[in-house]
Amino acid sequence: MAAPDLPGFRPGTVVTGASHGGQYTIQSLIGKGANGNVYLVRTAGGQQAALKVGPEKPELKAEVEVLAQLKKSELKNGDHRSFLLDADRYQTEDRSVPFYVMKFVRGVPIDAYIRKYGYRHIGTAGLGLLERLSGLHRAGFAFGDLKPCHVLVEESGGVELVDYGGATVIGANVKQYSGWYDRKYWNAGTRTADPGYDLFAFAVLCLHVFDERALRRVDAALLPQTRSVEDLIQLAGRIPALKPFEPWLARALRGGFHNAREAHAQWKVLCRLYPTSSKKGASKLLATAFFGSLILLGIVLYTGLSI
Template identity: 40%
Template sequence: MMNKTSKTLDIVVRPGMSLTGKWHKNTYQIKRKLGNGAIGSVYLCETKGKQAALKISDKSSSMTMEVNVLKSLEKAQGNRLGPYLLDVDDWVTAQGTYSFYVMEYVRGMPMTDFIERHGKEWVGVFMLQLLEDLEKLHQSGWVFGDLKSENLLVASSPPKVRWIDVGGTTQIGRAIKEYTEFYDRGYWEMGSRKAEPSYDLFAFVMVFLSVFYPKRFPKGSKPQATLFKKINDVKALKPFSYCLKKAILGKYSSSSEMKKEITNILYQAQKRTTRNQQRHNQRNKSTSDTLPFMIESLGIIGIAIGYYLSSLIIP
């Protein structure tokens, strides 16, 4: 069913063509396909000289639900968590009517690629950025649900993690709308699929594990032991392992609590490195102090030996 939908969509929606909405009469020129979602496909398009992302599907009701989420997220806060919504409309064709919505095109690099290219020191930065956004989202009564590395892009200057698919976003207290097995605590037998902050925090840990295990890993007969071992085995995650395990066990009641502990770890680590650096500098300083002295004394000894030898030759 899902396959059939995207296949027919690929036939109907082609790069270069334009489509016009039934209700608002805006025209969009399709540039290229950006990807497939759980429902429908996303295309890069151009309208009035500007680039935007257009999501289209034949599942009108699911699309409407996604739009509802985007709208409530915008209402909930000035700070934009998801992509900015630009237009919602229908497209009537001979093959049938499709629903689409147009949103801001978030340009960026997948988080995993970014960390690979720019270094592991970004792990801590992105952890804090994500926890801050999750905190805001949870405070406004929502849970992200389908939090996974594929849904996260790093936009540049300055590097900032952005969420690109909010389809799984669910009101707190309800059943998670959309999820991906590897990131889902129900799959790992570590809890329910009720939308609560701790559900997102579990997926949060899996996001950072997926950065270091791009091919993922199987559940095994003892899921919790598997997860703990995988956390222990990554050197870059070592400083955070206590927090990550706590989140796996669902022991954080809020993202601010977790953010506080991670901030603390980063702060301590920074203090330690600056202290080490200072100590290192001091050591350098002491050798640089002694070096001239040693050269000097070596010189004096040399001259002394010279005098002694010459006194032997010349009686």
């Protein structure tokens, strides 16, 4: 269910924060959800950003609190790529509505990115995702509702998590989850928010992106009480493109990593066995082949003249 339209939020409307004074010009509506509407805006400095505004609901407040804590943690660790830019209230004629402003990510969901650029890019995309999860975990939260539409990858390869509505304080019960990505769904653990919950979801995400049909078949063939993490591990072993990451996937599905930093380090090691093809690499290969053919031609000519 979408949140009700908020008066005055039309293209060209200038949203001014009542406390901080930030000004954001509405460009277009990006999407609607139960907790609010998201707009593409232009800041006073001319940069594009995304503004989420919604009714007075605890869910929206909780999102802002998570992002604020994440920003604080990132700044403490010298990271200045914070997703949260501002949080304030906008005063209309008859009410005050909360909003927050976030970085606008020019990216596509991770499954669409892999389809467009090739399966080998899961290596670098996975590193970026694990880095973002690690930062969130250090701030004291698990993402919770990890799935393809919540992982955007930019053309440059940068990765960003979006929609923090499911982010949950580590140790509490996960607030939002989705079927396949929920470890309890597979009888593989609890719904307690912890790093392992997100890592399990990332492993299932890989299976979903690389062979959705097979994942659906596995799920359809099992009863709720017979679902098992071993079924997922066996599926991972049957997907050729994921072969280099099979040990990592099995470990994540079984809850074998202590934290996302450890998972990131192991993924990075496996990436060396799974290089992403590039134009530079292709050019080097062509050059090698060209010079190799010249040498071969020289040998043939020399042999012919000698005879």
